[in-house]
Amino acid sequence: MLDFTNASKLKKIEVNYQYDKFSWDHPGSSAQLIRDGKPKDAGMVEAPLNEIDQVIQNAFNQKVMPGAVVSVTRKGITVKEQAYGYAYRYLDDQFTEADQPILMKQDTIFDIASISKIFTTIAAMQLYEKGKFQLDDPVAKYIPEFAENGKENVTIRQLMTHTSGFEQGIELYKMRASREERLKAVLKHSLANPPGSKYTYSDLNMITLGVLVERMTGQRLDEYVKQYITDPLGMKDTMYNPDIYLQPRIAATEYQPWTGRGIVWGQVHDENAWALDGVAGHAGVFSTAHDLTILGQMFLNDGKYGKALILKPSTVKLMEQNMNQAFPGNDHGLGFDLNQGWYMDGLTDVNTIGHTGYTGTSLVISPKNKAIVILLTNRVHPTRNTESINQTRRLVARQAADAIPVAIPGNKNAWFAGYGDQKNAILQAKVNIQKPSVLSFLTWYRMEEGSDIGNVEISLDGTTWNELGFFTGASDQWQEQSYQIPEGTKFIRFRYTTDSTVNERGWYVLQPQIKTDQKNIAPEFTSTDWELRNR
Structure with a gap:
C-alpha cells in the first residue's frame, strides 16, 4: 500500500483570464455601447x-x-x-x-x-x-385580493425567485373571460406549497408581478x-x-x-x-x-x-x-x-x-x-x-x-482535456522511478463541482491505479501542484471524467515533470483525448 500522507503542496500562480468591470467616470457620462x-x-x-x-x-x-x-x-x-x-x-x-x-x-x-x-x-x-x-413586503399590501386562499404572507421577493408556493400554471386561455377577469383568477388562485418552502418555476408569479407594476403605475x-x-x-x-x-x-x-x-x-x-x-x-x-x-x-x-x-x-x-x-x-x-x-x-x-x-x-x-x-x-x-x-x-x-482564451503562463502550450459528456479522457506517460521522486505541474480548471473530476494517478504495473489527488470545481488561477512518487512507479496519468449533462471550461495541465535529487525529467505524455493548445 502506498502512503501519500502530506505528499502535496499548493502554490497559486497569478495568471488567469481576468476581467475589468466596466464603470463610468461620473453619473453624467455615457456607458459602453455595443x-x-x-x-x-x-x-x-x-x-x-x-x-x-x-x-x-x-x-x-x-x-x-x-x-x-x-x-x-x-x-x-x-x-x-x-x-x-x-x-x-x-x-x-x-x-x-x-x-x-x-x-x-x-x-x-x-x-x-x-x-x-x-x-x-x-x-x-x-x-x-x-x-x-x-422586497419582503407582502404582495397583498398592494393587491388586497391577493390575500385570498392563504396567500397573505407571500412576498414580492418570493414572486421574483419562484418560491411563493404557486404551482407551475393554470390554463387561463380556456376561461371565457376578459383580461381583467383572468388576472383576478390568478390573484385568487390558491398555493400548492407554503410560501418559501419550495422552488417551483411558475408563470403565476410573474403574472402577479406584472399586475403589481400595473397597479402601482396606472399603466x-x-x-x-x-x-x-x-x-x-x-x-x-x-x-x-x-x-x-x-x-x-x-x-x-x-x-x-x-x-x-x-x-x-x-x-x-x-x-x-x-x-x-x-x-x-x-x-x-x-x-x-x-x-x-x-x-x-x-x-x-x-x-x-x-x-x-x-x-x-x-x-x-x-x-x-x-x-x-x-x-x-x-x-x-x-x-x-x-x-x-x-x-x-x-x-x-x-x-x-x-x-x-x-x-x-x-x-x-x-x-x-x-x-x-x-x-x-x-x-x-x-x-x-x-x-x-x-x-x-x-x-x-x-x-x-x-473562444475566450485561458491565459497560459509563459504563452506556452498546455495539455487540455477537452469537452464532452461522459468523458474518460486519459493523458498517460510511461516512467521508470528508481527512487522516491516528485511529480509537479501547473494546472487550471473550471469543472462542474462534484460531477466532473480530474484525477492524478500512478501505477506500478499499468493495471492497478492509485490516486494521488483530484480536482473539481474551479481554481480561478493557475496553481502549482506537486505529489511524491514512490519507487517502482511505472505509469503516471491524468484522467478527466465528466457526467452526462454539463461541461464548464475543463482542465488544463502544464509542464508535468518528475523531480529527483539530481535532475528534472519531462515524461513523454500521449493521449487520443487530450490536446496541446496555447489557449
Missing part, C-alpha cells in the same frame, strides 16, 4: 465561434428547429451575429411546406417567451428604487416597458403585440388548432399571454438578437447604456445575487436564473445570469467574462413535440466560452 468587431478586438479566438455553425446545422439535421439567430458579444463588441435556416417554413404540424417560406435574417423578430420575465422584473425594480415597495405593462425600458435603451424592435405589417420579419411559431389560430405568426405563442391580450408578466415580448444584446450590455454596464440609466448599480448587484441558497441547484436572482449549466455550459459561474424561453430562446450574461450569448430559435415551429433545444443551447454557450 459595436461590431472581429474576435481579436474582443480578446477572443475565431475558430470556436466558427464551430457554432456546425452546432446549428446538427440541430437542423435532428429537426430541433427550422431556424435560428446566434449573437456573441464580449467587451461591448459583437463578434458573431448570424442567421440560419427559416423564419417561416410550415403550414401545419404535419410539416407541410409553405409555398413561399421566409429565410431567417439577423434582424428577425422573435417571440422571446419567458425572457419577457426579465422586462417585468426590471419594471418592478425601477419602482423598488423609487421606494414604492420593499398597462406594455406601455410602462416601452416608456421606461425599451425606448430609453433604443430597443426599436422590442415590443408586445407587434403590428401586422411586421409579420414578414417575425419568426413563426406553433400550429395551434386548440386556440383556433392555426400557425401562430406575429401573435404571442403562449396561450395564457395571448388570452391576456398579449400583455402579461410572464410572456409576450418580441425582440431581436441586437436588441437583447443592448439589454445584456446594460446589465454589464451596471444598469446604464449610453446616456440611459435604467437601473442603479446597487440594484443590478442585488438582482444578480443568489436568493435561493435554501434550494441548491435552483440558484435564482431577482428575475434571473443563476449558475445554470444546463444551458450556460462553459459560461456557468455563480455570477452568470440568464433566462430561457419556451419558444426556443436563451440569453446568457457573464459578468466575469463581460460576455453576452444569445440563441433565438423558433423550435416550436410547427410543433412543440420535437427534440429538446437544451443541447443546442449548451453547445452554443460552450463554443462562445471556448
Whole structure:
C-alpha cells in the first residue's frame, strides 16, 4: 500500500483570464455601447465561434428547429451575429411546406417567451428604487385580493425567485373571460406549497408581478416597458403585440388548432399571454438578437447604456445575487436564473445570469467574462413535440466560452482535456522511478463541482491505479501542484471524467515533470483525448 500522507503542496500562480468591470467616470457620462468587431478586438479566438455553425446545422439535421439567430458579444463588441435556416417554413404540424417560406435574417423578430420575465422584473425594480415597495413586503399590501386562499404572507421577493408556493400554471386561455377577469383568477388562485418552502418555476408569479407594476403605475405593462425600458435603451424592435405589417420579419411559431389560430405568426405563442391580450408578466415580448444584446450590455454596464440609466448599480448587484441558497441547484436572482449549466455550459459561474424561453430562446450574461450569448430559435415551429433545444443551447454557450482564451503562463502550450459528456479522457506517460521522486505541474480548471473530476494517478504495473489527488470545481488561477512518487512507479496519468449533462471550461495541465535529487525529467505524455493548445 502506498502512503501519500502530506505528499502535496499548493502554490497559486497569478495568471488567469481576468476581467475589468466596466464603470463610468461620473453619473453624467455615457456607458459602453455595443459595436461590431472581429474576435481579436474582443480578446477572443475565431475558430470556436466558427464551430457554432456546425452546432446549428446538427440541430437542423435532428429537426430541433427550422431556424435560428446566434449573437456573441464580449467587451461591448459583437463578434458573431448570424442567421440560419427559416423564419417561416410550415403550414401545419404535419410539416407541410409553405409555398413561399421566409429565410431567417439577423434582424428577425422573435417571440422571446419567458425572457419577457426579465422586462417585468426590471419594471418592478425601477419602482423598488423609487421606494414604492420593499422586497419582503407582502404582495397583498398592494393587491388586497391577493390575500385570498392563504396567500397573505407571500412576498414580492418570493414572486421574483419562484418560491411563493404557486404551482407551475393554470390554463387561463380556456376561461371565457376578459383580461381583467383572468388576472383576478390568478390573484385568487390558491398555493400548492407554503410560501418559501419550495422552488417551483411558475408563470403565476410573474403574472402577479406584472399586475403589481400595473397597479402601482396606472399603466398597462406594455406601455410602462416601452416608456421606461425599451425606448430609453433604443430597443426599436422590442415590443408586445407587434403590428401586422411586421409579420414578414417575425419568426413563426406553433400550429395551434386548440386556440383556433392555426400557425401562430406575429401573435404571442403562449396561450395564457395571448388570452391576456398579449400583455402579461410572464410572456409576450418580441425582440431581436441586437436588441437583447443592448439589454445584456446594460446589465454589464451596471444598469446604464449610453446616456440611459435604467437601473442603479446597487440594484443590478442585488438582482444578480443568489436568493435561493435554501434550494441548491435552483440558484435564482431577482428575475434571473443563476449558475445554470444546463444551458450556460462553459459560461456557468455563480455570477452568470440568464433566462430561457419556451419558444426556443436563451440569453446568457457573464459578468466575469463581460460576455453576452444569445440563441433565438423558433423550435416550436410547427410543433412543440420535437427534440429538446437544451443541447443546442449548451453547445452554443460552450463554443462562445471556448473562444475566450485561458491565459497560459509563459504563452506556452498546455495539455487540455477537452469537452464532452461522459468523458474518460486519459493523458498517460510511461516512467521508470528508481527512487522516491516528485511529480509537479501547473494546472487550471473550471469543472462542474462534484460531477466532473480530474484525477492524478500512478501505477506500478499499468493495471492497478492509485490516486494521488483530484480536482473539481474551479481554481480561478493557475496553481502549482506537486505529489511524491514512490519507487517502482511505472505509469503516471491524468484522467478527466465528466457526467452526462454539463461541461464548464475543463482542465488544463502544464509542464508535468518528475523531480529527483539530481535532475528534472519531462515524461513523454500521449493521449487520443487530450490536446496541446496555447489557449
